[in-house]
Amino acid sequence: MNKKILGLDLGTNSIGWALINQDIENNVGEIIKLGSRIIPMSEDILGKFDSGITESDTAKRTAFRGIRRLRERHLLRRERLHRVLNILGFLPEHYAREIDFEKRLGQFLEETEPKITYRLNDEIKKFAFVFKKAFNEMVEDFKKHQPQLLEGGKLIPYDWTIYYLRNKALTQKIEKGEIAWLLLNFNQKRGYYQLRGEDEEDANEDKKIEFYPLIVADVIDTKELNAKKQTLYKIVLENGWDFIKPS
Numbered sequence: 001m002n003k004k005i006l007g008l009d010l011g012t013n014s015i016g017w018a019l020i021n022q023d024i025e026n027n028v029g030e031i032i033k034l035g036s037r038i039i040p041m042s043e044d045i046l047g048k049f050d051s052g053i054t055e056s057d058t059a060k061r062t063a064f065r066g067i068r069r070l071r072e073r074h075l076l077r078r079e080r081l082h083r084v085l086n087i088l089g090f091l092p093e094h095y096a097r098e099i100d101f102e103k104r105l106g107q108f109l110e111e112t113e114p115k116i117t118y119r120l121n122d123e124i125k126k127f128a129f130v131f132k133k134a135f136n137e138m139v140e141d142f143k144k145h146q147p148q149l150l151e152g153g154k155l156i157p158y159d160w161t162i163y164y165l166r167n168k169a170l171t172q173k174i175e176k177g178e179i180a181w182l183l184l185n186f187n188q189k190r191g192y193y194q195l196r197g198e199d200e201e202d203a204n205e206d207k208k209i210e211f212y213p214l215i216v217a218d219v220i221d222t223k224e225l226n227a228k229k230q231t232l233y234k235i236v237l238e239n240g241w242d243f244i245k246p247s
Helices: 043-050 057-088 133-146 149-151 159-169 177-190 200-203
Strands: 002-008 013-022 030-036 120-122 127-129 216-225 231-237 241-246
Touching: 030 149, 127 133, 133 149, 133 159, 159 177
Parallel strands: none
Antiparallel strands: 002 013, 013 030, 120 127, 216 231, 231 241
């Protein structure tokens, strides 16, 4: 009785194989074909693989591609918002003149990237904070409602002004340049998609939700190690639940 057997030798960066024909009755066999496949892998990646960290060049390229896409989307959102704010006349003058609205619509001029919050004072050759009026209003508000923030001569950062304006804009009129600053700040943040299950939770408002106090009763050393050579411990809770956690 003949039987074909495929043998595999699986290594970290190579696979060896052999197909043999085995005569079971006479206990003899012959090699039909054999070969090997070498997987190119640098030393650093091979070292990580041996430690249990599977990270390939493809995964790295995918991660870098994702970062590039996020950056491109951010720049595209900013360019479009620049064009809209320019049409409305909301952009501060020092900021608008550093943007190309003729050829590279909405993009900064080459080798420039102005800050909407600071403009260069030609007389003293230093940058001055643009929204100083709103900053002073914020300081006066702190003196009335949160004086502890100014105790001992503490200095208030200019960056806090944007949060003051965000709160002020809810109930009071703010200037055009201040609106532009707020919108450009919001525009930097990515939107989000509704998380899976959120709509289901809204639809099932009567759904019963239970909470349990998780109190640790004991910690047991399992004497075992994970792929990263970390000691594994068994965490036992008072309610009888348990789980494994590395040190």
